[in-house]
Amino acid sequence: MMLRNYFKTALRYLLRNPVYAGINVFGLSIGLTCALLILLFIKNEFSYDRFHEKRAHLYRLVFEFSNAEGQTRSPQMTPPVGPDMVTEFPEVIRSTRFTWPESGFFRFDESTHRAEKVLYSDSTLFRMFSFELLRGDPDRALAEPWSLVLGEELAGNIFGDEDPMGKVVRWNNRDDLRVTGIMKSPPSNSHLQFSSLISLSSRYRDKRYRMDWNGGNQYYHYLELVPGADASELEEKFPDFMYEKINYIYEEAGASIAASLQPLDDIHPGSMSTIYIYAAIALFILLIACINFMNLTTALATKRAREVGMRKVFGAGRPALIRQFLGESVIMSLIGLVIAMVLIEILLPSYEQLVQRELDLYQWRNLDLLIGIPVLMLGVGLLAGSYPAFYLSAFKPVAVLRGTRRGRGYGGLRDSLVFFQFAISIILIICTLVIYAQLGYIRSRDVGYRKDDVMILQFTSESFKKQYPELKTKLAELPDVVSTTATSEVPGGGFTSNGYRPEGFDRWIMFNVVDVDCDYVSTMGLHVLQGRSFSQEFSTDPDAYMVNETLAKQLNWDEPVGKILYRGGDHPIIGVVRDFQFASVHQEIAALVFTMKPYQGYNYLLVRFNTANLSRLIAQIGKAWEEIDPDEPFEYSFMDEVFDRVYRSEKQMSKMLLYVAVLAILIACMGLFGLALYSTEQRTREIGVRKVFGSTVSGVMMLLSGRFTRYVILANLLAWPVAYMIIRKYMQMYAYRISFPVWIFLLTALGVYLVALLTIGFQSYRAGNTNPGDSLRHE
Numbered sequence: 014m015m016l017r018n019y020f021k022t023a024l025r026y027l028l029r030n031p032v033y034a035g036i037n038v039f040g041l042s043i044g045l046t047c048a049l050l051i052l053l054f055i056k057n058e059f060s061y062d063r064f065h066e067k068r069a070h071l072y073r074l075v076f077e078f079s080n081a082e083g084q085t086r087s088p089q090m091t092p093p094v095g096p097d098m099v100t101e102f103p104e105v106i107r108s109t110r111f112t113w114p115e116s117g118f119f120r121f122d123e124s125t126h127r128a129e130k131v132l133y134s135d136s137t138l139f140r141m142f143s144f145e146l147l148r149g150d151p152d153r154a155l156a157e158p159w160s161l162v163l164g165e166e167l168a169g170n171i172f173g174d175e176d177p178m179g180k181v182v183r184w185n186n187r188d189d190l191r192v193t194g195i196m197k198s199p200p201s202n203s204h205l206q207f208s209s210l211i212s213l214s215s216r217y218r219d220k221r222y223r224m225d226w227n228g229g230n231q232y233y234h235y236l237e238l239v240p241g242a243d244a245s246e247l248e249e250k251f252p253d254f255m256y257e258k259i260n261y262i263y264e265e266a267g268a269s270i271a272a273s274l275q276p277l278d279d280i281h282p283g284s285m286s287t288i289y290i291y292a293a294i295a296l297f298i299l300l301i302a303c304i305n306f307m308n309l310t311t312a313l314a315t316k317r318a319r320e321v322g323m324r325k326v327f328g329a330g331r332p333a334l335i336r337q338f339l340g341e342s343v344i345m346s347l348i349g350l351v352i353a354m355v356l357i358e359i360l361l362p363s364y365e366q367l368v369q370r371e372l373d374l375y376q377w378r379n380l381d382l383l384i385g386i387p388v389l390m391l392g393v394g395l396l397a398g399s400y401p402a403f404y405l406s407a408f409k410p411v412a413v414l415r416g417t418r419r420g421r422g423y424g425g426l427r428d429s430l431v432f433f434q435f436a437i438s439i440i441l442i443i444c445t446l447v448i449y450a451q452l453g454y455i456r457s458r459d460v461g462y463r464k465d466d467v468m469i470l471q472f473t474s475e476s477f478k479k480q481y482p483e484l485k486t487k488l489a490e491l492p493d494v495v496s497t498t499a500t501s502e503v504p505g506g507g508f509t510s511n512g513y514r515p516e517g518f519d520r521w522i523m524f525n526v527v528d529v530d531c532d533y534v535s536t537m538g539l540h541v542l543q544g545r546s547f548s549q550e551f552s553t554d555p556d557a558y559m560v561n562e563t564l565a566k567q568l569n570w571d572e573p574v575g576k577i578l579y580r581g582g583d584h585p586i587i588g589v590v591r592d593f594q595f596a597s598v599h600q601e602i603a604a605l606v607f608t609m610k611p612y613q614g615y616n617y618l619l620v621r622f623n624t625a626n627l628s629r630l631i632a633q634i635g636k637a638w639e640e641i642d643p644d645e646p647f648e649y650s651f652m653d654e655v656f657d658r659v660y661r662s663e664k665q666m667s668k669m670l671l672y673v674a675v676l677a678i679l680i681a682c683m684g685l686f687g688l689a690l691y692s693t694e695q696r697t698r699e700i701g702v703r704k705v706f707g708s709t710v711s712g713v714m715m716l717l718s719g720r721f722t723r724y725v726i727l728a729n730l731l732a733w734p735v736a737y738m739i740i741r742k743y744m745q746m747y748a749y750r751i752s753f754p755v756w757i758f759l760l761t762a763l764g765v766y767l768v769a770l771l772t773i774g775f776q777s778y779r780a781g782n783t784n785p786g787d788s789l790r791h792e
Contacts, residue, residue, distance in 0.1 A: 037309045040683045041349035041393075044302020045386070046356040047676050050364050051295035051669070052382060053372045058288050060202045060378050062277050065143045067237060070106075071277040072244060074234040080268035080522065088233050089113075091259075092216075092224045094272070095234035101254060104242040109135040109142075110213055111205065111233040117185040117473040118646050119171055126171050127646050130206055131184075133213040141237045142205070148178060149194025160212040162194035167208050186474035186644060188215070201371045204282045221613060226259050236274070244274045267520045286746070287666060294673050297441060301434045301680050303393050306349070308430050310342055343394030350390045368665055431681075432724040432731075438677040439732035439765055440739070445670040446757045447740050452663055454751045460656075461593025462504065463538035467652040468620040468634070469503055477645045478614035485618070487637040493624035494634075498536040499615035501528035505655045507596035513606065515568050516577040524564060524604045525595070528611035534590065536621050544574035544588035547609055551587075555609045559588040564604035578606065594749075597659050601748040619652070678765065682772045725769040729762045 028034075062068060074094060078085050095108030114130040138144070139151035146154060147165060154162050161182065168177045177192045184190050190211060199206055216222045223229065238244065251272045260269045281288075357374060365372055374382070472478045481499050488494045502508050512521040531554070533539070534546040542562060547554045558578055565573040577583045592602045624630045631649065638647040657664075736758070744750045 036683045036686065037306055038345060038349045038352065040309075040680050041302050041306040041346065042352035042356065043676060044298050044305070044680050045349060045353035045390075046360065047673060048295045048299040048302070049353060049357055049374070049382070049386065050360065051291050051298075051673075053374060053379065054368050054370060055288055055291055055295070056379055056382065057202055057370055057372055058281065061204055061281055062202070063378070064200060064203075065277065067141060067143070068277045070238045070240055070242075071141060072236050072238065072274040073277065073280055074236065075273050075275045076230075077271045077273070078268070078523065079271065080520070085523070087230065088275070089230045090232060090234060090270075090272075091226050091228045091230060092232050093226055093228075093258075094232075095236060097258065098234075098236060098254070102247060102250060104239050104247045106237045106239055107137045107141060108234060108236050109137045110235070112213070113231055114207065116471070119167075120183040120186065120644060121171050121180065124171075125644060125646055126167070127648065128167060128208055130208045131211065132207040132209075133211045133216060135213050138210070141235065144199060145197040147195045147197060149196075154194035155210060155212040156214070157191075157193070158212055158215040158218045159188060159190050160193045160215075161190035162196055162210040163192055164198045164208045165195055166198060168192075168195050184211070186476055186642075190215075204280050235277075244276070248272075248274055263521075265520075286742075287662060290666065290743075291669070294441065294670065297437045298673055298677055298680075301437055301677050304430045304434045305680055305683065306346065306393060307396060310345070339395055339399070343391055346390045346394035347387070350387060367668060369661075431721065432728050434681045435725050435728035435765065435769070436732040436735075438674070438681045439729055439761055440736045441670065441674040441677050442761045442765065443732070443736040443757055444739055444743070445667065445674045446761065447743070447751075447754055448663065448667040448670060450751055450754055450757065451744070451747065452660065452667055454749075455598055455660060455663075458594075458598070458749065460504075461539070461591060463621075464504075464652045464656050466622055467536075468622060468631075469650045469652055469655065470618040470620065470634070470638070471648065472614070472616055472618070472645075474642070474645055475614065477642050478616075480641050481615060481618060484637060484641055487640070488620060488634060491630070491633050491637075493622050493626075493630045495621040495623050496532055496536040497618055497620050498532040499530045500533060500617050500619060501611045501615055503617055503619070503652065503655055504537075504593070504595040505597070505652075505659045507600070508605065511580065511606075514579040516579075518568075524606050526606045526608060527595070528608050528615065530609065530615070533607070536619055537593075539593060540591040542589045542591050543572075544586070546588055547607075554587065556582070556584055557587045557609075558584045559590055559607035560586055561590050561592050561602070561605040563592050563602050564606065565589055567604050584608075598747050598749045678768060682768060686772050721773050722766065722770060725766055726762075729765070733758055 065071060073088055074090065075086060075088050076090050078087070092110065095110055099105050099108050112133040114132055116129045117131060119126050119128055134155060136152065136154070136156040138155060139146055146162070149162065154160065163171070163177060171177070171182065172180065177195060180192050181189050182192065198208070217224050238247065255270055255272055263269050361372060472481060485497050488497050508525040508527045510523045510525045513524050514521050529547070531547045531549050534541060547559065560573060570576055573586050573589050576586045578586065590607070594602060595605065596603070620634065622630055635647045
């Protein structure tokens with residue numbers, strides 16, 4: 014009964030003050046919606062790999078490569094590391110390995126199906142990780158060479174309603190694989206993502222792969238430790254192990270490899286700093302919304318002083334008044350929560366597209382949110398209602414009814430809260446503009462090569478790789494094709510690295526490397542600074558190297574042409590290429606070697622084109638492709654898309670920050686408008702008297718807006734140092750960045766001031782044009 018009375022009273026008061034109610038409740042619900050959506054994303058990021066039953070005992074090996082030039086860390090290493098640790102360390106129960114994801118195609122019954130994220134792995138996989146195997150024996154599914162475990166979706170695409178178990182499919186027109194299992198796709202919150210798995214034991218039967226300690230650094234190693242084993246004590250044994258296996262060789266070159274354990278819970282595919290930024294944003298927007306709610310609730314409460322006096326005259330006690338005010342405030346905050354939950358359901362599909370995640374509020378992992386947010390709203394309601402509950406309820410009825418108590422004790426607190434929420438808004442706006450400016454710089458910066466109008470064709474099968482010269486010849490006949498080149502890797506995400514011994518050095522040095530053909534420099538638009546590019550006119554060029562200018566500077570070679578790099582033989586340098594950004598701008602341009610001898614053939618053909626009819630060109634290239642091998646799927650992408658993909662996370666964060674910054678300033682202005690309206694109503698008599706004695710509209714506007722604009726200006730002075738520290742930290746992520754953007758600080762200050770001035774000025778102008786007779790009629 015009591016709760017129903019509180020609800021009735023609250024609803025009656027809201028209907029009596031619709032403007033205040035709209036600002037108060039909807040401001041809170043908008044801020045809460047924004048904060049909850051961000052917190053959903055953060056919860057999803059922190060839920061990675063929590064579904065594995067043995068996660069407390071699972072670790073990934075991480076390796077640190079050290080030499081005279083510095084250190085680099087990588088989770089990839091040669092094939093035998095994990096299995097040898099199982100043999101030598103009793104703390105390690107078992108290990109499993111994964112390769113880098115591959116893309117290609119499966120062929121079955123004359124039909125071809127494209128597959129992405131295909132991994133090789135060990136048979137121990139399903140005993141360590143909790144990936145769900147729908148069909149097949151978990152211990153044997155990947156035990157035999159040439160075994161294949163298909164993802165449920167891919168199996169349906171290939172076989173339809175037919176039973177796939179035991180069937181043989183051909184992988185990339187190269188290997189015949191037998192289906193030994195069907196599994197569910199990994200959850201989206203797993204850092205291990207794959208569409209199918211091939212038994213890693215197959216590689217021991219393939220002469221193209223070296224599976225000993227001299228093999229390639231292409232394998233991820235995971236260990237399962239004995240329950241209760243001390244990971245730090247195990248790590249103390251790694252130096253001797255690594256020296257015995259490989260470091261005794263590296264020692265001669267002044268290098269070494271150190272191994273360490275990374276708990277499965279600590280592995281995350283994205284940047285943790287980005288998650289912390291999102292967490293700060295959620296906190297800020299929630300603070301702004303809650304500040305608004307408390308500000309307007311306390312401001313409105315002062316208008317009810319006469320109501321308190323009348324209730325006391327008719328016998329209401331202070332405890333009853335306290336319960337009523339607290340109950341009304343809590344009900345208003347819970348109404349805001351209900352509206353927020355409705356908005357989340359409406360906005361969630363669009364939000365999932367923005368952050369590229371599958372999110373669901375109503376999951377067990379979000380139980381703390383589902384409990385915590387209502388508790389928070391309860392606390393906000395109690396805090397906001399505490400002023401009228403404990404301050405107004407203490408008024409003496411006679412003093413209130415005489416008008417000697419007006420309840421203005423919290424004006425300074427309200428102004429301080431306005432000051433604080435505008436400071437938060439300014440910080441968000443500055444950070445948003447800086448991120449957009451940095452992304453604009455990345456897009457416009459000269460990366461050293463021409464990334465526009467280049468199509469990327471990927472080779473998957475060994476047979477097609479051998480026929481790539483024929484494809485080049487066919488494409489050269491097309492009028493819209495300017496040039497083509499074959500390469501092992503596409504710039505943007507970085508190139509692989511190998512060890513080389515330069516002339517005049519007694520140690521091996523790791524350099525990035527890319528395998529290219531003779532047309533790479535011209536097709537990519539690179540500049541040769543010294544010497545020449547590869548050419549078919551020189552029969553010795555397949556054994557020669559080109560290098561970039563960073564490599565020459567690193568080795569202090571003023572005249573690199575003619576110098577020798579040793580790797581399986583002497584390789585003379587025939588040319589020096591101007592530096593280009595082959596990795597992301599988060600990294601400085603590193604030393605690079607160009608070769609003409611790919612380890613396993615070229616992987617890509619880059620096609621530079623010049624046409625106004627792109628669809629016609631794609632059809633022509635597709636026809637030429639099918640003429641060479643109709644079984645190999647024709648798929649293409651564009652280099653500028655690959656470049657943009659590298660910075661996808663930054664784009665997502667900038668979009669989210671933009672939306673949040675707009676919402677923050679909107680909520681802050683809603684609160685400012687409400688307080689300006691309240692201030693105007695409180696000073697109605699004063700405005701009337703001033704107008705009688707000759708005050709102008711502009712004078713009244715200055716009177717009402719002066720205090721608020723002063724706090725907005727001071728908010729800039731508080732926000733600038735905080736924003737500067739955040740920007741400084743953010744910019745450290747980039748090796749190449751914009752100069753300090755002073756103009757953004759000034760533009761934000763001016764913009765926020767004008768928005769606040771318009772918000773206050775509207776209500777001030779209305780007050781200034783009020784007829785003083787209307788204000789003083791009842792005085």
